[in-house]
Amino acid sequence: MKISAQEEYGLRCLVQLATLGEDEALTLPQIAEREGISTSNAGKLMWTLNNAGFVKSTRGAKGGYSLDRPAEEIYLNEVISVLDKDEIKGHCDSYTGVQDSCVHTGDCGIRSVIMGLHEIVENALSNITLAQLVGTEKKVDERFHRIQGLQSTLELN
Amino acid sequence: MKISAQEEYGLRCLVQLATLGEDEALTLPQIAEREGISTSNAGKLMWTLNNAGFVKSTRGAKGGYSLDRPAEEIYLNEVISVLDKDEIKGHCDSYTGVQDSCVHTGDCGIRSVIMGLHEIVENALSNITLAQLVGTEKKVDERFHRIQGLQSTLELN
DNA sequence: TTCAATCTTGACAAAAAAGTAATGATTTGA
């Protein structure tokens, strides 16, 4: 269970844009330099983010990328789902091994685990906006630990 | 953010073993068939699980694999961490892009998100044992949704 | 003892993900 390169760098690029003032924009070389990735790679990432409607691009001199909606309105779960093209819905169809259909029919606890994990992650991410990632690490940390705290005190049996 | 093939199949193999009675064991071909994967692949998976101490193996006729400790005492977070060899600790070292060191120094909200996600997943998994995956899907589902429910009512700002 | 069943291990092959490159399209400003 880990975050992919796509997800991480994509998020990072958006955070860069979120730090900009009104009417400011960043070009691909600028984004690439700030994130320490190649311009090509940044281009690909931004293309994805552009298609998904998170950013808008302007070509030509003085062009570049900027957010297409306020950072306060961009929730991380949306971003991640675009960057990950994650198709959790059909999970049991895609992980059937060499068989024609899922050999784990009916009462399969694992399915629940996988689905449950996705829900938990989704839920956590849907409580955080891009805007909240700008600035101090401490704030984000706190947010996560409030969720953590509650979970830890759960008595499951 | 998704579960890897290693993680999923490894877990599944363990669940198979958890359904066995005392003194029963499954051979590689048996495990492979039940999971719909190749015997080779099952062999590799079981090798990992054996090294990690989750299962014990017996060679020769009448051999096979069985759990090395009670399913009630095997928590999913342990299993996943072995199957994923996930090194979250050094995250910012390994995702530095083309630079020598992490370009996202100091106050980087993304680091918190990544760490936070891992903690949340870890926490959820540490509340579930192998034994609880055997049998009905419904039970596991419930477990996850109790966590979910609490999270949803959180007021974050 | 010897053979067949079974796990062990490391090398190899295939597939997926990540990253790069190259060519084309649009825009601005001289």
Add this chain to the structure above:
DNA sequence: TCAAATCATTACTTTTTTGTCAAGATTGAA
């Protein structure tokens, strides 16, 4: 208009992850 700056798109290469194979080691039983 035209050239420079900048994004868009697709193809290609590299790396990582998955999966397969084959030769070896151990064990139990006839």
